[in-house]
Structures are given as C-alpha cells and as structure tokens.
Amino acid sequence: MVDENSTGIWVIGEEKEGKLAPVTLELLTIGRQLADSLRQELVVVIIGHQLEHMSRLLVDYGPDKILLVAGEETRYFIPETYSEVLSALVEQRKPFAILFPATYDGRDVAARLAAKLGVGLAADCTDLKIDEAGRFVQVRPAFGGNLMAVIHQPTARPQLATLRPRMVKPNKSGRKVSPSVEYIKPRISAKPFTKSLLRTVREVAEESGNLDEAEVVIGVGRGIGSSENMRIVNHLATLLKAAIGGSRGVVDAGWLPHTQQIGLTGRVISPKMYMALGISGAVQHLVGVRTAKEIIAINKDPEAPIFKVATFGIVADMFSVIPLLAKELEPPAPQTT
Ligand SMILES: Cc1cc2nc3c(=O)[nH]c(=O)nc-3n(C[C@H](O)[C@H](O)[C@H](O)COP(=O)(O)OP(=O)(O)OC[C@H]3O[C@@H](n4cnc5c(N)ncnc54)[C@H](O)[C@@H]3O)c2cc1C
Incomplete structure (x- = not known):
C-alpha cells in the first residue's frame, strides 16, 4: 500500500573526518529541483560525530531542513549502525524519496536501508527527474550501457536511489530562506554489532595525479x-x-x-x-x-x-x-x- 502521507525529498550526505564530501552538494542540487517540481521540502541528513560546522557548508545549496545525527555511536562509519539510525528516522518521518551518493559507503547503507524497509532501490543512477506525469523517475545505464533504463517505483514509499558522483555540477540555490537545523542523538539498539572498527586506511592519490580533483x-x-x-x-x-x-x-x-x-x-x-x-x-x-x-x-x-x-x-x-x-x-x- 502506498502511504500517501509520505512527503519530502531526503538527501543523505557524506562526511569524513569533519569534511563534507562534495557529492553531498551535487545531491542537494538535484534534490532541490525534485523538491521544487513536487512542491515538497528538501531535507539533508548528515550522520557523524561533531557536526556543528556542517549547516554552514550546506545552507547555500537550498535545503529546507538540516538533520544532524551526531554522537559517539556514529563517530565511525559502520553501515549497520548508520542504516539502523536512518531506518528509525524514516519510520518516524516518512519521506517520499531518499537520495544517496553512489559511493562505497552510500551504496552500502542504501542497500541495507532498502532491505530493512522492504522497498526497492534504483542503484547507480545517472539522472533523477520528475517526468511530464509528475512521477519521480530514476535513470540508469542497463545492458552494459547500451540502454538507459527509466525506473519508476509507483508503490514504494520511500523511493530509494543512489546517484553517481559528478553527474551534476553543484549549484547554489540562491534561496533567501534559512533552513531549520535539528540535532538528533543516534538511537541504536542494545544488540552488539557483528563488526567493530579496527583501523581506518586513507586512500592515496595515484602517481599520475588525482583524477577526481584534476582540472x-x-x-x-x-x-x-x-x-x-x-x-x-x-x-x-x-x-x-x-x-x-x-x-x-x-x-x-x-x-x-x-x-x-x-x-x-x-x-x-x-x-x-x-x-x-x-x-x-x-x-x-x-x-x-x-x-x-x-x-x-x-x-x-x-x-x-x-x-x-x-x-x-x-x-x-x-x-x-x-x-x-x-x-x-x-x-x-x-x-x-
Ligand atoms: C559492460 C561494459 C562496460 C564498459 N565500461 C567501459 C568503461 O568504463 N570505460 C571505457 O572506456 N570503456 C568501457 N567499455 C568498453 C567500450 O565499449 C569500448 O570498447 C572502449 O571504450 C573502447 O576503447 P578505445 O576508445 O580506447 O578503443 P577503440 O574503440 O578501439 O578506439 C580507438 C580509437 O583510436 C583511434 N586511433 C587509432 N590510432 C590513432 C592515432 N594514431 N591517432 C589518433 N587516433 C587514433 C581510432 O580511430 C579509434 O577511434 C565497456 C564495455 C562494456 C560492454
């Protein structure tokens, strides 16, 4: 059954060691377009540890609401924890659609959340838009990139999608409205997780220069x-x-x-x-x-x-x-x- 009360486009941002991943701003840019077309609010969720400085980095990209989930439990990225936190928030607030970055972390959490909620996931999209009929459509390459599949999830609420990084240029929204900022303590069940973090390994740039950053x-x-x-x-x-x-x-x-x-x-x-x-x-x-x-x-x-x-x-x-x-x-x- 479709829950007709589900509303709001959510963007799940990515933060590492206090730095906001640029893909978050790309998702906000496309999220703003979707939210405007559907006349819904745009919400950005960041999960991490110390996030006080985050709203300053997000505000220009048009969110109506910023949810900062910060606590010791979410200091490190553990997908089981992050998906549990999100699942509780989603059950409570019922968004219409949730956009994740198609990064290692984003893909991991999105798939877990989809399984927890019992909904589908349009993975690795290259475009997200509202069609002439007002439907939220997700576009992704299929059959080795020879076809572009247009996906529509009419009965799923929320509709989940991951978007590849660098599919859109981040654009400041130019809106004059200040978003509301809400701090949330992560709620984690008492059961022990099957994984614990032993160490983090930093990715090093390739010898031939960093392809992601190079002009x-x-x-x-x-x-x-x-x-x-x-x-x-x-x-x-x-x-x-x-x-x-x-x-x-x-x-x-x-x-x-x-x-x-x-x-x-x-x-x-x-x-x-x-x-x-x-x-x-x-x-x-x-x-x-x-x-x-x-x-x-x-x-x-x-x-x-x-x-x-x-x-x-x-x-x-x-x-x-x-x-x-x-x-x-x-x-x-x-x-x-
Ligand atoms: C599922 C799937 C996923 C794929 N993923 C990727 C992917 O991520 N990235 C990717 O790149 N491909 C991918 N491919 C492969 C893709 O279809 C092409 O085969 C590949 O991109 C071709 O590489 P190319 O252009 O180097 O070679 P070719 O198609 O062989 O082209 C070589 C070109 O060089 C030109 N040329 C030759 N000599 C010279 C010269 N001296 N001076 C100037 N020009 C010259 C030729 O005219 C020709 O146009 C994928 C394919 C499949 C099925």
Whole structure:
C-alpha cells in the first residue's frame, strides 16, 4: 500500500573526518529541483560525530531542513549502525524519496536501508527527474550501457536511489530562506554489532595525479598503440599539469591500471578540460566525462563518435599533433650570452 502521507525529498550526505564530501552538494542540487517540481521540502541528513560546522557548508545549496545525527555511536562509519539510525528516522518521518551518493559507503547503507524497509532501490543512477506525469523517475545505464533504463517505483514509499558522483555540477540555490537545523542523538539498539572498527586506511592519490580533483585530464585510448608510447602522453600531461586516465581499451591492454579507467565501469570525472587521445567515444566511456566542461578530441577517424560530444576536434594522427602541442607549451629555453 502506498502511504500517501509520505512527503519530502531526503538527501543523505557524506562526511569524513569533519569534511563534507562534495557529492553531498551535487545531491542537494538535484534534490532541490525534485523538491521544487513536487512542491515538497528538501531535507539533508548528515550522520557523524561533531557536526556543528556542517549547516554552514550546506545552507547555500537550498535545503529546507538540516538533520544532524551526531554522537559517539556514529563517530565511525559502520553501515549497520548508520542504516539502523536512518531506518528509525524514516519510520518516524516518512519521506517520499531518499537520495544517496553512489559511493562505497552510500551504496552500502542504501542497500541495507532498502532491505530493512522492504522497498526497492534504483542503484547507480545517472539522472533523477520528475517526468511530464509528475512521477519521480530514476535513470540508469542497463545492458552494459547500451540502454538507459527509466525506473519508476509507483508503490514504494520511500523511493530509494543512489546517484553517481559528478553527474551534476553543484549549484547554489540562491534561496533567501534559512533552513531549520535539528540535532538528533543516534538511537541504536542494545544488540552488539557483528563488526567493530579496527583501523581506518586513507586512500592515496595515484602517481599520475588525482583524477577526481584534476582540472585537466588527458584520456588515452587504444589509439596510443603501446605502453611505450605513453611516454609522450606523460610529457604532455606534465606540461598541462594534467592527470591521466584512459579507456577500458587501454586498461584491458595493461597500459594503464584499472584505477585510471574512465567510464561506466571506471571513474566518473568532471574536469574543466578533457583531452581524448585516440579514444573512439563509446557510450560506456562517455558516461564518465559527461560533466567535463570542454572536451578536446584527437582522432584520425573523422567518423569517430567522440567528435559528436567534443567542443574541439582534431582529425589527425595523434603522434603528429602531440609533439606540436608540447612544443607550444614548453617553457622557452634560457638565453645564453
Ligand atoms: C559492460 C561494459 C562496460 C564498459 N565500461 C567501459 C568503461 O568504463 N570505460 C571505457 O572506456 N570503456 C568501457 N567499455 C568498453 C567500450 O565499449 C569500448 O570498447 C572502449 O571504450 C573502447 O576503447 P578505445 O576508445 O580506447 O578503443 P577503440 O574503440 O578501439 O578506439 C580507438 C580509437 O583510436 C583511434 N586511433 C587509432 N590510432 C590513432 C592515432 N594514431 N591517432 C589518433 N587516433 C587514433 C581510432 O580511430 C579509434 O577511434 C565497456 C564495455 C562494456 C560492454
């Protein structure tokens, strides 16, 4: 039975060691659009330890309400604890839809919450919107990215979805209304959990630069031909202060590690400039660069699909273009007297 009283779009934010994950602001941006279309309130929930400074970071992105669940019990991320806290809140307040980031933590908690509530979960969405009929629809790639599935959960309340990071640019809402802020003590059942945290391991940036943060990214495709040819790309990347990623083609060939794969089964990036070298532009690759501001493509095939999405395209052999680019970018040699 659909509970017609369920209302409110909830965004479950992510916080680590006092820092707000940028994906929270992306979710708030899309959440604001959904809430406005449905004329419902937008609520952001952050679970953690000391969260006093959080509302200041969230306020510009348009929430009507900020729920800060803070306590010793939620100091560390333990998915059983987080999902229990959320389940109690949801049972009590009955939101219409809940949006999670499709991160390791977000996916874990969303799946547990869906199971606890007995509702479905549209996982790994690339878009969330309200259709002409006023329904909340969730869009995600299916069948290896060859189809975009449009999912609608008419009988589920709340409707749960995870959204991939970097699918939307975070946008300040420009609203003048101040959100209400509510502090909540986590309520955890007495039963002992099956897991306890022994230590935390910090993720280190890859040698070739941090793909997630880089303003300029060079994407290398199978057109590079061999791992030896990566040398000229590395040189160009140094001159452009760019991080290097690549297509699944180069990862499968063993020329780049999987951590540097861009696309459906790799990373989603959002640089100011993405330079695609010898990449055909398969749909599975393009999912990973959808929010890149400018795409520059170099490919010797004028029919390559990458040119359909490129801001600037160069139809040429990359091995003749890259040295010319590098020459332009190299600092002038010091004058000798
Ligand atoms: C379930 C599934 C998931 C997938 N996930 C991903 C993913 O996450 N990321 C991803 O990238 N792919 C993914 N793929 C694979 C994807 O479909 C493509 O096969 C892959 O992206 C192709 O890589 P590519 O563009 O490097 O190679 P190709 O398609 O072989 O293209 C090479 C390009 O290089 C050009 N070229 C060759 N030599 C030169 C030269 N000297 N100068 C300039 N241009 C040159 C050619 O004209 C060609 O366009 C997935 C596929 C499936 C089925």
